[in-house]
Amino acid sequence: MELDSGNAAWMLTSASLVLLMTPGLALFYGGMSRAKSVLNMMMMSFGAMGVIGVVYVLWGWSMSYGTQSVAGIFNNPFESFGLAGALLDGDGNYVLNGFNYPVVIDVAFQVTFAIITTALISGAIAERVKFSAWMIFAGIWVTLAYFPMAHMVWGGGLLSGSENSLAAAIFGVTDGAANVAPLDFAGGTVVHINAGVAGLVLALIIGKRKGFGKVPMRPHNLTLTMLGAGLLWFGWFGFNAGSAFAADGVAGLAWVNTTAATAAAILGWLVVEKIRDGHATSLGAASGIVAGLVAITPAAGALNPVGSIALGIISGVACAFAVGLKYKLGFDDSLDVVGVHLVGGLVGTVLVGFLSTGGSVFFTAEGAFGFGGLDQLWIQILIAVVAVVYSGVITAIIAIAIKATLGWRVSEDVESAGIDLAEHGESAYEGISAGRIATEVK
Amino acid sequence: MELDSGNAAWMLTSASLVLLMTPGLALFYGGMSRAKSVLNMMMMSFGAMGVIGVVYVLWGWSMSYGTQSVAGIFNNPFESFGLAGALLDGDGNYVLNGFNYPVVIDVAFQVTFAIITTALISGAIAERVKFSAWMIFAGIWVTLAYFPMAHMVWGGGLLSGSENSLAAAIFGVTDGAANVAPLDFAGGTVVHINAGVAGLVLALIIGKRKGFGKVPMRPHNLTLTMLGAGLLWFGWFGFNAGSAFAADGVAGLAWVNTTAATAAAILGWLVVEKIRDGHATSLGAASGIVAGLVAITPAAGALNPVGSIALGIISGVACAFAVGLKYKLGFDDSLDVVGVHLVGGLVGTVLVGFLSTGGSVFFTAEGAFGFGGLDQLWIQILIAVVAVVYSGVITAIIAIAIKATLGWRVSEDVESAGIDLAEHGESAYEGISAGRIATEVK
Amino acid sequence: MELDSGNAAWMLTSASLVLLMTPGLALFYGGMSRAKSVLNMMMMSFGAMGVIGVVYVLWGWSMSYGTQSVAGIFNNPFESFGLAGALLDGDGNYVLNGFNYPVVIDVAFQVTFAIITTALISGAIAERVKFSAWMIFAGIWVTLAYFPMAHMVWGGGLLSGSENSLAAAIFGVTDGAANVAPLDFAGGTVVHINAGVAGLVLALIIGKRKGFGKVPMRPHNLTLTMLGAGLLWFGWFGFNAGSAFAADGVAGLAWVNTTAATAAAILGWLVVEKIRDGHATSLGAASGIVAGLVAITPAAGALNPVGSIALGIISGVACAFAVGLKYKLGFDDSLDVVGVHLVGGLVGTVLVGFLSTGGSVFFTAEGAFGFGGLDQLWIQILIAVVAVVYSGVITAIIAIAIKATLGWRVSEDVESAGIDLAEHGESAYEGISAGRIATEVK
């Protein structure tokens, strides 16, 4: 087995692209918050980079991948604590994985997923949470919710297609693999449903911002948000096309599907806005981008490009409606983690059961248009449900524990005056127009 | 024929880089517009991503590449509509191209070119056009102007070096290829002349902004413009070095030439400004970057690095003067699509005839310094002229048709108050300093 | 020897990533300066791209690499002036290097290092220097300080492990290589110590800004700074993982170490701030990112991931304290080039002597935890000291020469009113809130 430097090159690139998504997210979210809380919003992403960058190396990889699975839910954190023994073989050579590139590059790729998933959650609890509480939450959540979910779906656990999976229990096993395997190409369950449910639970437990639904909380800088959306799209190529784990046709297909679905989702979202509100907005375009990217994530390798366009439109339309729900239901999911990531993640995960060209409601196992059975759909729904429940329960436990000890919220005065000042001792912009003057000569 | 994963890796990366250019362009253009129209400016780019991302998958690829050319001008749009039949062979394996990577990655690479080319045009008609008119124009223009031009130059059509090309008709054919083939490495004609001419035609047909040339229309945020220029440079490595279609020496040369020419163009532009206006500006540096990138585009694989420096200086100087023309000639090419892309594209396309190391005015066919004949120059001028005429005629027809039906312009009141508010129902920045106040407690 | 397209792909990508670091740096620095000088700050980076992009092609490569070393300090600038003879062999084929990719891609990679290193220096002399003086300095400094340092460390010169190096003189030679070779994986000496010392010398010779230490000089836009930090991190993967010169396990290790150290440095910096100042700031997080990236640069291929976490924490803590020194010592290193790049570069270069898994204070030559000798530490200290002295002397000579002729400083009035207006004839932001009004109807 020889090193495939082409695969290695693409995976190094993909890891870098996905790492960039978190600063991109910080801008996307930062632009949508108010000027007095933009730094705190961005710091929740950058803080997650700090915590999880360290934690992943120590026990994150080991809890996700390895040979010592605990009930198919997580792997023994001490099997390769600190990556010890995971990277080199006995002769000091880099261990290669099944795609013939070094496992250390897999570590690179996977740490970026853990970071962005955790950072995504922060949008649900913008502008009101102690930075210390967030940092502690990030470290615990990634450990108890993310690493297990990654193990279950990608590490051969319960939600995978391995012989010890739920799918194997339901559909039987051939040659050590479930006869019908769940499809989650790049993380519909692990990333988006996981983060979306966590956002919902946190929004409920932490409560609304003072004045939510009554006072204006307009995005303070939409150029930042659009820039963020652009960087997210760019980085998402690593996320999706990188999840082929090779520079090959599947990666190419995932790339094209990602772009087709995202473009379609922009159009879907804008058409809803134009009809419903009278204007197609730039925030709508930026949001449509993310909605499309989220929905295609689990599906990117399983659909054809025209199917991806359909998926994108559906996701754009669905999320454009879903972001309004919070006002009706009265929870303050500030930047719509639920409306975009949970809903988009569910749309994508479930639609795979309809649109997969490898046997689904609309395609036969041979890839021809026609009825291919309901099995894929059932298993997709099952993994979505398990993900929702697992993430919901774990997040609730962590959130309640933090509420009872450290407490989540800053004071109402701090919320009014702006969390940036109180939590970080800074303000994002200098200038009298923010009521401040820089004076010069003494 | 085996998959070359290294080439595949580089082309996946290149496609991603070129995709990023369009958000980069949105920032570049957005920073140059006024605060009240920055969102609309950016939305013209993001809207193009939506429309063309979908259209390209449906009929764009098929119109550009295939076996059913119509008079060498475009390919049958239904040959591989929706990419059907284009990606997989009979056995369901990914079809490889001549560089041994999957054709689906070519689709990825090419869709990004179609998007950025269309988005480029929007700079010529900033701050005054209905968003709906733009979206419709984008879909029609890319279909009637871009896909045919791509087919003509890159798809074996009239402006290529194939045996059915103009070059073959003029210079004869050997082994199925024209004896002297036109050189357009990465899109001087298809992208820059095409977009530049379209911008000129639209600016003439749509007319000036209210107050053009009389009232200040200063860039509202030059840090955005510089960021955009930086992202464009970065993305352009995919554009130019990716146009080698392989991770090889040609790609490396294109990379180095791209950087050398761009650096030289910065210096060229800044020196003109310093001498003429007294100051070397940051907008000048950002503009010089684009001017250099544009000019080296058709030439990146054909010159040596010192030739690229010369090309860059010439382009920087030429464009620095060309952007002033609109005031003298009285057309409102708002963000200088003509002055930079048309002029830069012509400079690059024509200078290839002087500087190509494979036989040109200054280099023999063996690459030595010395007279290598005028043939290359003639054919370069020819393809430039054909591109200008084709793009001009098609764009004029589309633009007049839209004018006669939907209409292009927003009202004068909307222009005064800011197109963002009227067309998108949004304003980019929150804060009283834009005459607006966010109030908080009810 | 056949082309390794995977390595080529990764190095093309890496070169592009490192090129992006300079616009990223422009944003990082620009956000930290005042609104009235942000364009000048950014122009120092973009200007360096212009000057060095040209100079490198002409004599930069030749002075760094080649066969005609002058005393191990620099290579004959005319050996491959304009890259002549360096890229193609006698048959016109691209010359491959030892990693089986074309040398022209090495040129691409190396030019980006020369640019970013020079641009780094500008942070030390923000808001007060004539743009023309800077541009001239950039061209001279890169020639006399950077290219020689690159030659000494990477081009087989004095500070390398070649048989003509200091290390060879001290530790003896086996098979043409020093028995103990200095380790500088990606540029701790060449880049960070070099730039950091140059910044210190310039800050001392050019002097303080008017009002330094007395009047507020707050960052005017921290979202720009955080965006810049994000782009730097992203680009740094090219810098560090690209310095493996291959898409292999070493590159993967460098990637993981880079992320681990950077994450740890964020935490280190924020903890210092929280304890010392009461708040963990976003500027601290952005600064911690850079501190971690700087320190891991020389070490990225030599440590294990847990060692990298240790290195990151130490660097974050050290730099968080070091940035305060300038107020005590009274020099105006405006944006902390000394506190971050010199200190971080020294931390990284020296800690390699403790943490290298190939024989150091804490690891045996076999990579086991245990005492591996002091040799590595001594040679690391030696190269650091030589780098400090060389860079200091050369920079001082250049700076004094410029001071005596052209002069460095703009007038005090210009400093008060803002250098953007005087040097570039521009202001970054339009709007009355900067005391300016754009009026519209005539």
Place this chain on the structure above:
Amino acid sequence: MKLVTAVIQPHRLDDVKAALEAAGIRGMTVSEASGYGRQRGHTEVYRGAEYTVDLVPKVRVEVLVESEAASTVADVVVQAAQTGKIGDGKVWIVPVEDVVRVRTGEHGAGAL
């Protein structure tokens, strides 16, 4: 006629606006300001350097009224803007000799 000027806490603006409307006032002009007074500013730290920010954000509201309404309007503003914390601001009344409505050229009370 009189000009009633109020410098208030930004977050009271909505209430002040509503109260004025309720009191029959149909127009006002609002602008940003920074106040210096008993209310303490705060400290910000950037890379270890402390900055004291002692100008705090305020909003200025200007209302032109007929002379006899001036003190009532001032009272309305005071009531709506009051939180009882230091930094609530000031209201003052200045005599106005004439007011013109730009659109019509009307003078005096009719211009309001």
Place this chain on the structure above:
Amino acid sequence: MKLVTAVIQPHRLDDVKAALEAAGIRGMTVSEASGYGRQRGHTEVYRGAEYTVDLVPKVRVEVLVESEAASTVADVVVQAAQTGKIGDGKVWIVPVEDVVRVRTGEHGAGAL
């Protein structure tokens, strides 16, 4: 002396400035403001949430003049700023007891 204050539509500023110059006025101070009045604001929608923006951008122009010139100056401003549409703004005149030129310390008319 008098202070003539005008709150006008931003896009009329250039004309007002020109008209004042033509009328021999050599100086003025300009600032941003937001107006609330008969002129309707507008609605913005962000992810389905509607925001009403009822403060519209205005510009405030302040001109110190000798007492006898005040009403002429007010007229000049009104004429130059008028578009006839709702929201054109107001001009008002306030008595000033003294004016000083900072540069020289001159008082009264000489300070203008």
Place this chain on the structure above:
Amino acid sequence: MKLVTAVIQPHRLDDVKAALEAAGIRGMTVSEASGYGRQRGHTEVYRGAEYTVDLVPKVRVEVLVESEAASTVADVVVQAAQTGKIGDGKVWIVPVEDVVRVRTGEHGAGAL
């Protein structure tokens, strides 16, 4: 009571603030403005197009004082703000009929 308004160079604000404090003044309101006067603006060039910017940044300082202190306060400001260069600005005094402290509702001198 009086209102002393000063339009000054932005970089003199710190000194003016310090001088007022030294003179026993405990509060003031500050805002941004742009001035047009003898002081020349400047020209900016963007892609060859010249823009003249003839409104230069100023800061407005407003201080409410008891009537007898007004001219002293004006003098203090003039002294602190003076650089002797064109564009130093103006200070003027306007009569005020009443002042209220929002926090307490106190009127008159006690409200300062």
